[in-house]
Amino acid sequence: MGNPVLVEVLRGNVVESRHRGAIAVFEADGGKVMSLGDVDRPVFPRSAVKAIQALPFVESGAADAFGFGNREIALACASHSGEPEHAALAIAMVERAGLGSDAFECGAHWSSEQHVLIAQARDLVEPTAAHNNCSGKHAGFLCTCAHLGHDPQGYVALGHPAQDAVKAAMEAVTGAAHETDLCGTDGCSIPTYAVPLKALAHGFARMATGTGFAPERAKAAKRIFAACMAEPFYVAGSGRADTLMMEAGKGRIFTKTGAEGVFCAAIPERGIGIALKCDDGTTRAAEVMVAEVLAQLLDGDALAETLRDMARPVLTNRRGFEVGSLRPSEALVVRAD
Amino acid sequence: MGNPVLVEVLRGNVVESRHRGAIAVFEADGGKVMSLGDVDRPVFPRSAVKAIQALPFVESGAADAFGFGNREIALACASHSGEPEHAALAIAMVERAGLGSDAFECGAHWSSEQHVLIAQARDLVEPTAAHNNCSGKHAGFLCTCAHLGHDPQGYVALGHPAQDAVKAAMEAVTGAAHETDLCGTDGCSIPTYAVPLKALAHGFARMATGTGFAPERAKAAKRIFAACMAEPFYVAGSGRADTLMMEAGKGRIFTKTGAEGVFCAAIPERGIGIALKCDDGTTRAAEVMVAEVLAQLLDGDALAETLRDMARPVLTNRRGFEVGSLRPSEALVVRAD
Numbered sequence: 001m002g003n004p005v006l007v008e009v010l011r012g013n014v015v016e017s018r019h020r021g022a023i024a025v026f027e028a029d030g031g032k033v034m035s036l037g038d039v040d041r042p043v044f045p046r047s048a049v050k051a052i053q054a055l056p057f058v059e060s061g062a063a064d065a066f067g068f069g070n071r072e073i074a075l076a077c078a079s080h081s082g083e084p085e086h087a088a089l090a091i092a093m094v095e096r097a098g099l100g101s102d103a104f105e106c107g108a109h110w111s112s113e114q115h116v117l118i119a120q121a122r123d124l125v126e127p128t129a130a131h132n133n134c135s136g137k138h139a140g141f142l143c144t145c146a147h148l149g150h151d152p153q154g155y156v157a158l159g160h161p162a163q164d165a166v167k168a169a170m171e172a173v174t175g176a177a178h179e180t181d182l183c184g185t186d187g188c189s190i191p192t193y194a195v196p197l198k199a200l201a202h203g204f205a206r207m208a209t210g211t212g213f214a215p216e217r218a219k220a221a222k223r224i225f226a227a228c229m230a231e232p233f234y235v236a237g238s239g240r241a242d243t244l245m246m247e248a249g250k251g252r253i254f255t256k257t258g259a260e261g262v263f264c265a266a267i268p269e270r271g272i273g274i275a276l277k278c279d280d281g282t283t284r285a286a287e288v289m290v291a292e293v294l295a296q297l298l299d300g301d302a303l304a305e306t307l308r309d310m311a312r313p314v315l316t317n318r319r320g321f322e323v324g325s326l327r328p329s330e331a332l333v334v335r336a337d
Numbered sequence: 338m339g340n341p342v343l344v345e346v347l348r349g350n351v352v353e354s355r356h357r358g359a360i361a362v363f364e365a366d367g368g369k370v371m372s373l374g375d376v377d378r379p380v381f382p383r384s385a386v387k388a389i390q391a392l393p394f395v396e397s398g399a400a401d402a403f404g405f406g407n408r409e410i411a412l413a414c415a416s417h418s419g420e421p422e423h424a425a426l427a428i429a430m431v432e433r434a435g436l437g438s439d440a441f442e443c444g445a446h447w448s449s450e451q452h453v454l455i456a457q458a459r460d461l462v463e464p465t466a467a468h469n470n471c472s473g474k475h476a477g478f479l480c481t482c483a484h485l486g487h488d489p490q491g492y493v494a495l496g497h498p499a500q501d502a503v504k505a506a507m508e509a510v511t512g513a514a515h516e517t518d519l520c521g522t523d524g525c526s527i528p529t530y531a532v533p534l535k536a537l538a539h540g541f542a543r544m545a546t547g548t549g550f551a552p553e554r555a556k557a558a559k560r561i562f563a564a565c566m567a568e569p570f571y572v573a574g575s576g577r578a579d580t581l582m583m584e585a586g587k588g589r590i591f592t593k594t595g596a597e598g599v600f601c602a603a604i605p606e607r608g609i610g611i612a613l614k615c616d617d618g619t620t621r622a623a624e625v626m627v628a629e630v631l632a633q634l635l636d637g638d639a640l641a642e643t644l645r646d647m648a649r650p651v652l653t654n655r656r657g658f659e660v661g662s663l664r665p666s667e668a669l670v671v672r673a674d
Contacts, residue, residue, distance in 0.1 A: 002339060002342070002357075005339070009597070009618060011381055011521035011522070011529070012519075012520060012521030012522065013518065013521075014379070014381070014519055014521060014531050016380070016381050016521070016531075016597055016618065017597050017598065017616065017617055017618035018616050018617060019617050020339075020357070020617075042351070043353070044348055044351070044353050105656075106655060106656075107654065107655030107656035107657070108655065109655050110451060110455065114447060114454070117451070117454060117455070117458070118447065118454070118458040121454070121455040121458035121459055122458055122459065132655060181350065182349075182351055183349060184348035184349035184350075184351060184353070184660060184661065185348070185349065185654060185658065185660040186654070186660075187654045187655050187660070188654070188655055189654055189655070189656055189658065192348070194351050194353075260346070260353055260354050261354065278617075279354065279355050279617075280354055280355060280356050280357075280615075280616075280617040280619055280622070281346060281353065281354035281619075282617055282618075282619060285617070317444065317522060317523070317524045317525070317526055318443060318444030318445065318446050318469060318524050318525055318526070319442075319443075319444035319526055320444070321522060321526065323521060323522040323523075323524070324521065
């Protein structure tokens with residue numbers, strides 16, 4: 001009868017809203033640590049898999065050829081807020097590859113973060129494709145095309161070598177077939193395939209450990225994770241959950257949000273991958289879920305306390321008074337099955 | 338095992354996200370037209386009951402004393418977008434009562450509507466309390482205090498005559514006791530009480546018909562509904578669901594959104610009241626639910642076609658390509674029980 005309620009929204013002492021979801025926690029050898037809800041149903045991972053989608057960018061040698069460091073690799077895995085540093089770095093990346101910002105095919109949008117949008121409205125006539133939260137990923141695609149001698153035009157389309165490489169990496173890492181009838185178009189115009197959460201969790205455990213990967217891929221995966229954990233501002237932005245969690249983690253946890261309530265994460269030192277989706281697609285609940293799962297998995301560690309606080313955000317009203325909170329439900333318990 | 342899935346979010350041909358909820362449709366004599374899910378569980382109606390909360394403003398004679406017409410009464414029932422016309426009218430209302438905009442106790446916030454926020458960021462240093470989506474309701478409270486000779490200071494607090502009158506109106510109209518242990522604080526700082534959806538639906542049917550009300554209250558309720566239906570821009574704003582539905586309805590339907598996925602509505606010519614809540618608090622799904630319920634109840638009517646389209650919005654990506662849609666689930670069927 002559906003996935004369990006995993007997050008509750010309180011106003012006063014009353015539960016005002018409820019978020020259901022499913023969570024998969026797997027090891028790199030495919031062993032299950034735990035699961036809640038239906039982890040076999042295909043879900044679109046959306047931007048939560050950008051680290052996997054960035055494998056061709058690093059494996060092909062493109063990142064090295066253009067002299068990119070942690071910031072550029074982190075931005076290639078980002079759903080950034082469109083802050084000036086993000087847009088400038090995305091443009092610098094494509095320029096390094098001899099391309100202009102007219103090469104981006106992700107479309108433009110104003111920042112989803114209110115404080116950034118206010119600054120953008122005051123500084124810009126309109127946002128550009130470089131401000132798109134996916135522009136770093138697209139810079140990675142474009143740089144890879146340039147490095148490999150592929151015509152970048154149409155790089156977002158199904159069947160372009162850039163998307164063939166992304167699909168091959170996704171299938172190899174997750175072990176899940178990417179079926180045509182489970183293909184949709186992402187917000188930034190590239191194909192996205194629905195796959196089971198258990199395959200995503202398994203894939204993120206392998207990204208963290210390199211288990212079963214050829215040496216070049218294992219090296220690329222570790223470099224990508226290290227870059228994101230070293231430069232978390234470039235993966236998201238000021239005040240964003242991924243940035244705050246990875247800043248607190250100091251290189252010990254990897255997290256990445258995706259649209260419609262998805263999160264993928266990993267604890268490299270434990271060889272564990274995590275994938276979850278809030279059924280209703282709400283980010284506030286997915287953030288509580290990922291912080292709580294990480295906190296429970298790291299129970300007894302000082303880092304767990306910080307994550308536990310992040311899983312219980314206070315809600316204030318328009319005058320700043322505390323009026324409620326979000327909290328994990330009693331069903332959100334990590335137990336080895 | 339929980340409320341049914343009532344709205345599906347599609348990407349390509351795949352259901353990406355799901356929204357559960359409960360819907361109550363009742364007649365003014367308390368007879369049930371239909372219900373889906375749990376309509377006995379108390380929910381916070383939030384701003385969906387502003388029309389009921391505006392009864393003291395009209396019944397007391399305050400609205401007449403200050404010469405207010407449809408726009409002012411509509412604004413007193415509004416969750417407006419903070420567009421310049423909204424803020425200006427809220428200020429004009431309190432000034433008519435001899436008060437200044439420093440009397441507002443709702444707090445200030447930037448508009449939740451992106452297009453309005455961009456304009457605000459360019460025009461304003463900071464938003465004021467007059468831009469708060471609830472400023473019209475608060476103008477109504479303040480004008481009522483001024484008219485009745487109550488000290489307006491602290492008018493948002495539990496126990497102030499303004500809130501006593503609101504609570505009494507809410508209890509009388511809905512027939513539901515407002516319990517202290519089900520009291521929370523709303524976004525604009527006034528008390529809000531959780532009550533069953535069935536009581537809210539019954540209350541909105543009575544607001545539409547005046548059934549069981551004293552003549553003064555029946556007249557005030559009809560005047561409030563008529564004002565909102567005549568001036569739907571002042572109830573919400575450009576492009577907003579309430580405004581679009583009531584514009585299309587041309588005086589035949591009343592709708593009002595509330596935070597955390599609530600909607601109340603009425604079809605006066607049928608004597609029917611509607612109250613619903615999306616479990617997870619998501620507005621996009623509550624909008625689909627209310628449009629679909631109204632469309633089904635008005636089946637065969639030209640207005641139903643417009644509402645049916647509103648219940649099936651297309652989702653586009655950052656380049657404007659159609660990538661998905663929202664739709665009512667197969668469970669969202671209005672049947673007389």
